[in-house]
Amino acid sequence: MDNNLEFKTIIKRSFLDNSKRQLIINSDYIQFEDKDLATDYFTKFLSSEIKDYRYGVRWIRGAKFTIGRDYQIFIRNNENKIIKINFKSFYGINKSLHFKNYSGILNSLLKFYFNKIASDFIEKFQNQLEFSICNVHFSDKNIMIETNSIIKKKQNTILWKDVRTKDYRTYFAIYSQENPANINQCYNYKDDWNTAILNTVIRTILKNKE
Structure with a gap:
């Protein structure tokens, strides 16, 4: 698929998690390898099912100072099921790479799903709904x-x-x-x-x- 029509990346949650989890975001669906079951690795939401998201960075604190960041993105569907995408960086290692991945995911969510959801709300307002x-x-x-x-x-x-x-x-x-x-x-x-x-x-x- 054309890069403009799909965002694909690999998520490694932390150095303690050896799994490399595939994330796919396109106009039809979002699919994330968030499970560890041998028969069912992926959670998949169709674009028509996606309704909410939230995101942010949680600071990871050591005994005396901050030692890392936990990048968190949550997507919720019409059945209130949630895909959680998160990955951690410690002591600034690969900080730029992690932030680039985090920004790429958020930009893709906007592009493929949430810009349209926002536009639908604006249209409702214009129609006095x-x-x-x-x-x-x-x-x-x-x-x-x-x-x-x-x-x-x-x-x-x-x-x-x-x-x-x-x-x-x-x-x-x-x-x-x-x-x-x-x-x-x-x-x-x-x-x-x-x-x-x-x-x-x-x-x-x-x-x-x-």
Whole structure:
């Protein structure tokens, strides 16, 4: 298959894992050699089944300082089954190679699946349909976010003219221009499903409204 139509790589989870696991990402499916069963090595999701992803780097700490990184990517399908892709680097060995592989996987997931999912949400908004991403509810007039208080979680509505965002390395923040101290919420790329999709959709809507 043409390189532009498929991303293929080998994942070696760490120096303690001798298995070289094949990962294939293309427009039809994602397939990862994440099992150790002699009769069933692969987990495979068709593109039509894929709905969520999250990703990030977990720092591996030694007794006194950081000794490595654990690159983590999770993909979830419509049945809530999960493919976990992760690999570790220690003491900076092959750090550039690992980061290149990590970036290649994320770029391929966007290219083959999640750019389209984001575009579908934007089209829904343009057609004045309501939907939710990361517990953020979208309508043509406002968004509704869930904020944490001392007593309980609270639903807060923000009119589109007051919606503001900030993007950081590990998380994405939404807040109200009118009341930023009390109406705000953060979404973590590693822990919250589809934070990257939320970022793309809400910022595209805001840009189109300018």
